[in-house]
Structures are given as C-alpha cells and as structure tokens.
Amino acid sequence: MKGAVFIALQEMIMEEFDLDLWHQLLDAAGSDGVYTATLNYDDQAILDLVAALCTRLELSREDALRHFGRYLFGFLHRGYPVFADSKPDFFDFIASIDGVIHMEVMKLDDQARPPKIEVHPHPAGGIQLFYSSERNLCHLAEGLLQGAADHFGIAIEIEQVCCRLQGADRCEFRINQA
Amino acid sequence: MSSLDSYKRELEIQRQARRVAEAQLEDKSRELYQKNQALEAALLQLKEQQELLIAKEKQASIGQLSAGLAHEINNPNAFVQSNLESLHKYVFQLTDAMQVLLSKIEDSDPRFVNQFKHNHDLDFLLQDASDLIQESVQGSQRIQRIVQGLRYFSQTDQRDGRQFDINSCIHSTVELISHEPELQVRINKQLSVLKDCEGNPTLMSLAIGNLLKNAAQSHPRSGEISIRSEQVGQEIRITVSDDGDGIPLDQQPKIFEPFYTTRQPAHGLGLTISQAIVRQHDGRIECSSQPGQGTDICIRLPTAP
Numbered sequence: 001m002k003g004a005v006f007i008a009l010q011e012m013i014m015e016e017f018d019l020d021l022w023h024q025l026l027d028a029a030g031s032d033g034v035y036t037a038t039l040n041y042d043d044q045a046i047l048d049l050v051a052a053l054c055t056r057l058e059l060s061r062e063d064a065l066r067h068f069g070r071y072l073f074g075f076l077h078r079g080y081p082v083f084a085d086s087k088p089d090f091f092d093f094i095a096s097i098d099g100v101i102h103m104e105v106m107k108l109d110d111q112a113r114p115p116k117i118e119v120h121p122h123p124a125g126g127i128q129l130f131y132s133s134e135r136n137l138c139h140l141a142e143g144l145l146q147g148a149a150d151h152f153g154i155a156i157e158i159e160q161v162c163c164r165l166q167g168a169d170r171c172e173f174r175i176n177q178a
Numbered sequence: 179m180s181s182l183d184s185y186k187r188e189l190e191i192q193r194q195a196r197r198v199a200e201a202q203l204e205d206k207s208r209e210l211y212q213k214n215q216a217l218e219a220a221l222l223q224l225k226e227q228q229e230l231l232i233a234k235e236k237q238a239s240i241g242q243l244s245a246g247l248a249h250e251i252n253n254p255n256a257f258v259q260s261n262l263e264s265l266h267k268y269v270f271q272l273t274d275a276m277q278v279l280l281s282k283i284e285d286s287d288p289r290f291v292n293q294f295k296h297n298h299d300l301d302f303l304l305q306d307a308s309d310l311i312q313e314s315v316q317g318s319q320r321i322q323r324i325v326q327g328l329r330y331f332s333q334t335d336q337r338d339g340r341q342f343d344i345n346s347c348i349h350s351t352v353e354l355i356s357h358e359p360e361l362q363v364r365i366n367k368q369l370s371v372l373k374d375c376e377g378n379p380t381l382m383s384l385a386i387g388n389l390l391k392n393a394a395q396s397h398p399r400s401g402e403i404s405i406r407s408e409q410v411g412q413e414i415r416i417t418v419s420d421d422g423d424g425i426p427l428d429q430q431p432k433i434f435e436p437f438y439t440t441r442q443p444a445h446g447l448g449l450t451i452s453q454a455i456v457r458q459h460d461g462r463i464e465c466s467s468q469p470g471q472g473t474d475i476c477i478r479l480p481t482a483p
C-alpha cells in the first residue's frame with residue numbers, strides 16, 4: 001500500500017486526537033512510522049495500525065475503516081484535485097474511479113495495486129458498484145464513497161449487498177442519492 | 179497535549195522520512211535523466227533515418243529521371259556521332275573528288291581554277307568544315323560521357339549484397355589514381371582494421387576515387403593528400419583530407435549538386451556520383467572545409483549486419 005495512505009491515517013489521528021495516540025499505534029503495530037507518500041509498504045502494516053486503533057478506541061474494524069475512508073477521500077482530493085474537479089457530479093465521478101483515477105495511479109507506479117471497481121446504473125435507480133481487491137477493504141471503499149458524496153455536497157445511502165469476506169466473489173454496493 | 183518527548187520522536191521520524199524521500203527523488207531524477215538521454219538518442223536516430231529516407235526517395239526519383247534522360251539522350255546522340263563520323267569521311271572524299279576535277283580543268287584553264295578557288299574561299303571552307311566536324315564529334319563524345327555519369331543514379335537498388343573490405347577498395351583506388359598523369363600528388367594512407375561493409379565494391383571504389391581526385395586537384399600546399407579509415411562502433415568512416423584551396427562556406431551546400439563545378443574542364447558530377455553510391459549503401463557523406471586551409475570529406479557507412 002502507498003505511503004500516502006499511511007500518512008493520511010497519521011494526519012487523521014493527529015487532527016482528531018493527538019501525536020501521542022499515533023505513537024502508541026505505531027508501537028502497538030511495531031512500526032517505525034517512517035512513511036514516504038510515493039513508496040509502497042506492506043499491506044499488513046496498515047491493517048495492523050487500524051487494528052491497534054480499534055483496540056484503543058473500542059471501535060469495530062468496519063467502523064474504523066469507514067471513518068478513515070471518509071477522511072482519506074479529502075486527503076487524496078487535496079493531493080489530486082483534478083479528478084473530482086473535472087467531474088460535474090458525484091455519479092460521474094464514481095464512474096471514473098477505475099478507468100481514470102486508479103489508472104493514473106498505476107501509470108505513475110507499476111507497483112501500485114488499486115482495487116478493481118465496476119459501476120453500473122441500477123434498473124431500480126441509483127448505481128450498483130462492485131469492488132474486488134485481495135485486501136478486502138470494502139469498508140474503506142464505503143468510507144471513500146461517503147467522502148466523495150461530502151465533497152459533491154449530496155447525501156447518499158449505501159447498502160452493501162454482499163461481501164467477499166462472507167464468501168461472495170466480490171463485494172457489491174447499491175448507492176442511491178438520499 | 180503531547181509531550182516534548184513525543185515531538186522529539188516525531189521530529190526524528192520525519193527526518194528519516196525526508197531522507198528516504200530525498201533518496202527516492204534522486205533515484206527518480208537519475209532515472210529520468212537516463213530516460214531522457216535514451217529518448218534524445220532515439221530521436222536523433224529517427225531524424226537521421228528520416229533524412230536518409232528522404233534522401234533515398236530523392237535518389238530514387240533522380241534515378242528514374244536520369245535513367246529516362248540517359249536513354250533519351252543516348253540514342254539520338256549515338257546517331258549524331260556516327261553521322262558526324264560519316265560526314266567527316268564524306269568531306270574528305272568530296273575534297274579529293276574536287277581536287278581531281280579542278281586539276282583536270284587547271285590543265286586547260288589555270289586562271290579560271292585560281293579565280294574559282296579564290297571567289298568561293300574553297301581552301302578555307304574545306305579546312306574549316308573538317309575542324310567543325312571534329313569539334314562536333316568531340317562535343318558529342320562529351321555528351322556520351324556525361325550520360326554515362328548519369329547512369330550511376332539509376333542503379334538505386336542494383337547494388338549486390340556482397341560483403342567486402344573497404345580497405346582493399348582504398349588500396350586499389352589509390353593504385354589506379356596514382357597512374358593518372360594529371361593527379362601527381364603523394365597519397366598518405368592511414369588505415370585501421372575494419373569490419374566488412376555490404377554492397378558493391380566496384381561502385382564504392384569509384385566513390386572513393388572521386389574524392390581522391392578532387393583532393394588532388396585542390397592544389398594541396400604540402401603536395402600530399404591523405405585517406406584515413408576507421409571503425410567507430412558499428413560505423414565505418416573513410417576520410418579524404420587535403421590542405422588545398424578549401425571550399426567557400428556559401429558554396430559548401432552545393433558541391434553535391436549535379437553539374438556544380440568550379441573547375442575547367444569538369445562535369446561537376448564527381449561528388450554527386452559519390453554521394454549517390456554512398457547512399458545506395460545506406461551511408462552518408464559529409465564535407466567540412468576551411469577556405470584557404472583545406473577540406474575533409476568523410477564517408478560514413480554501416481557495417482554489414
């Protein structure tokens with residue numbers, strides 16, 4: 001996972017709590033805390049940090065990832081505003097994650113492994129979003145989606161139809177504007 | 179509030195992160211530099227190949243044109259030449275016949291014959307007709323030689339794929355040139371071991387010979403010209419140098435043009451032919467000259483694959 005994601009997590013902890021908590025998480029996860037945005041680090045390290053956070057604050061893994069995802073969107077957008085700024089609305093933007101945003105990520109770094117995201121309009125309205133990744137971070141995705149909705153100033157309802165952690169091929173979300 | 183110790187620890191972490199980032203930046207910069215170098219080299223090669231292609235295309239159309247032209251000129255010129263030769267014979271025969279006739283009349287009326295010859299300027303006419311015809315034959319022979327020169331342009335793709343050593347071309351050409359009486363200069367050879375070149379050694383000898391002739395005609399101050407061969411990577415370079423007249427800067431672009439010449443008598447085809455041959459071998463020919471100092475002409479050829 002990119003160092004940028006670790007740095008986002010640190011920024012979130014420092015904004016919402018303090019440096020001491022971050023150091024406690026580093027110690028609990030056995031990390032030296034030295035992260036550079038453009039380098040790649042072991043996936044397990046981010047999961048260990050999130051796990052430490054959950055223990056400290058008595059959060060579920062799902063809630064912690066959702067919360068972090070929502071923050072992460074703002075962080076990524078500050079770094080790369082062009083992607084969201086070039087789209088007129090939330091749904092257009094979501095449709096461009098796989099083919100544009102994550103594609104650009106891979107162009108700059110062939111070690112990067114962003115998830116596979118597939119988006120279709122749903123016959124009953126809204127969209128259907130499929131997420132697949134070895135990392136199984138569907139709750140992070142859900143948070144990122146919420147973050148994007150915040151950015152475009154709309155409220156959305158997200159329902160997770162199925163999850164790879166519970167045996168599905170891939171995770172599926174239904175997203176509607178509230 | 180976090181403790182001072184926490185900030186110290188964080189400072190140390192951030193310092194390390196900065197070092198890592200700087201190292202990465204350096205790596206990436208180096209990588210970028212190297213990629214840029216490679217790109218520039220590739221671009222240069224592309225440009226050279228493009229030039230070569232354009233040159234080849236030009237060559238091909240000049241080739242077609244000159245093949246057609248050579249044919250069109252050769253035929254009428256051949257019969258003009260043979261007619262002139264017959265005419266020359268006829269003039270002699272007519273002169274003889276007239277001599278016989280006049281001497282017959284002279285027996286009975288010498289005054290009339292004298293008067294007749296004088297009135298018609300006969301002696302002059304007969305002599306001048308013969309001179310005019312002779313000059314015309316020479317002119318026509320010259321046309322024939324020029325047309326022969328044109329032939330080299332039409333051989334665009336007729337080179338055979340033989341592998342040969344340029345140094346042996348140089349040896350035989352130098353040998354040949356040194357027998358031409360009007361090219362009396364010393365030729366200094368500095369030859370290196372070369373990889374083989376592919377094409378037609380006879381044509382290549384001709385191309386080199388033209389350069390040596392030009393150098394010999396450039397009034398070299400030392401009375402000596404030189405020819406050098408060297409292998410530079412996959413490229414063979416043959417350089418003919420003289421310390422003669424040199425070529426004015428504004429004339430340098432023209433020397434490869436057909437019929438450009440500053441010499442009398444000359445056709446201005448030597449370098450044009452050399453260039454055509456070198457291009458047929460996928461090579462290039464370059465001139466560098468200092469007026470009053472001398473001239474280097476360099477042939478650059480690829481080695482056989």
Ligand code: HEM
Pocket residue numbers: 001002004005073076077080083084097101102105111112113114115117133134135136137138140141142144145148
């Ligand atoms: C400006 C917008 C975005 C940018 C620049 C961006 C960029 C990135 C980058 C750099 C990574 C790390 C990849 C790696 O380390 O291999 C990543 C991962 C991820 N992205 Fe995005 N992303 C954006 C928006 C979104 C959105 C809206 C979603 C919502 C579905 C999303 C879903 C994810 C997920 C779930 C991951 C975690 C990796 C995984 O699941 O395997 N991203 N993204």
Ligand SMILES: Nc1ncnc2c1ncn2[C@@H]1O[C@H](COP(=O)(O)OP(=O)(O)OP(=O)(O)O)[C@@H](O)[C@H]1O
Pocket residue numbers: 388392393396420422423424425433434438439440441443444445446447448449450473
């Ligand atoms: N080594 C040289 N030194 C000085 N001038 C040169 C040299 N080589 C070529 N030139 C100039 O370039 C002109 C063209 O050369 P090129 O060999 O094509 O024709 P030419 O020598 O004039 O005639 P040809 O070779 O057909 O008898 C020459 O007339 C001369 O002005």
Ligand SMILES: [Mg+2]
Pocket residue numbers: 388391392447448449
């Ligand atoms: Mg010449």
